[in-house]
Amino acid sequence: MSFVNGLKCRECGQAYEIAAVHVCETCFGPLEVEYDYDAVARSISRKKIESRPQNLWRYRELLPVESEPKIGLYSGYTPLVRADRLAEAFGVKDLWVKDDSVNHPTFSYKDRVVSVAMTKALELGFDTVSCASTGNLANSVSAHAARAGLRCFIFIPDNLERGKVIGSAIYRPTTVAISGNYDDVNRLCTEIADKYQWAFVNINVRPFYTEGAKTYGFEIAEQLGWRLPRHVIVPTAGGTILPKVAKAFEELVRVGLVKETPWKIYSAQAAGCAPVVNAIHRGSELIEPVKPQTIAKSIAIGNPADGFYVLEAVRKSGGWGEAATDEEIVAGIRLLAETEGIFTEPAGGTTVAVTKKLIEQGRIPRDESIVISVTGNGYKTLEAVLDVCEAPYPIPARLDDFDRLYDSLVEGGRAVALSR
């Protein structure tokens, strides 16, 4: 059993029964899961949660599933890394990295949302799962579908990098490459979802899918010792995760798991695709779509469906948003790798770079707790840093060759290990 009351339109409030529907028939607004929070509060406790396995289902009272989950049993509960060396680089005192670059099984935060979407899809009786994607989402849907034994269709643009195609294809979904860009793929999938009785994780089971993103926020609070951070910086693409992290913090307070303390949430975007940050800076409620031009492809959504809710969450918390150029993004990836040993994709580099900016602007005070959201893994996007990484020094397998190389490196001041 669950504590779900039903679905409700976020725009006009119309109520719907639990089903594979995602837009309000009246106003096209997105549908949101509604819970009986009083009942959750009576049932849930820190002790109960802590006694459960370390996966995202430990917060199941606040997730929209009825059955015993069979998917995502190893997903979530990723490390919250205390980042003292990065803190030193930024000149701050209390810095953490929530590291979904090591989420199971496909190394991004998408393993959370897909676990919930697919569990719900099984409950609703679907035998086929699907998505429109260019990378992380398709990887996650393909892997989880393989383990669950579900039929899987992946729709991608026909011009993707090989790594992203193989990262899904290895799990053997049926992959359909559409001539066109991501928007074309998404539009076609909306029509396919209408016609075929499949669970499209980011379309018709989307209300459940997005709830999975809350677990990222729940874990941050639990791993900080059941308290909320003062500042949290989250990347924005379609706008799913940021409002859900905010919702997670609000729910934890509401059901009595953490004390209410002030917190602010910040949106990080790439300068080449910053429709939400632009609106924050303009003080506008209107999000003007842009044509993305950035290396941060996993967050290059020029027309973010949930952008408005990002604005709402950021403003309500008193937060802000900033954008990082491609150079700053690459520098962010390198800084995180060199200080904390975490290799993230450009989306994570964006969040690191934006955090640096917000600290330098004085928007984030240097003595308060800060959490940086790292939502994806750098090993999937090697192209982004290929040109900036130092090439290996080739030598024969002889000790005196190495001696000569070492001496030259020390003389040239290039022996990084010595300068640390």
Place this chain on the structure above:
Amino acid sequence: MPVQVRIPTPLRKYTGGKEAVAVDGASIANVIENLEKNHPGLKDRICEADGSVRRFVNLYVNGDDIRFLDNLQSKVKDGDEISIVPAIAGGF
């Protein structure tokens, strides 16, 4: 000058179940007015009371978002295909 308008499922109750309808019009605003004449109730679903396009509705002319063209004033011509698509979040 008729254009083809593709109708998404939630709106097909206004078009007798038709997936696409032909409508005259020289601009998107024209097309919406004529859609309303032929299929009363449709405009309310697409537009706010003040006539602006609803936040969660995207309109396309031959695949181009009208916000990259001239919004409601975007010109259309014979044979163009207009799509009405509910905004859905990405899934990169």
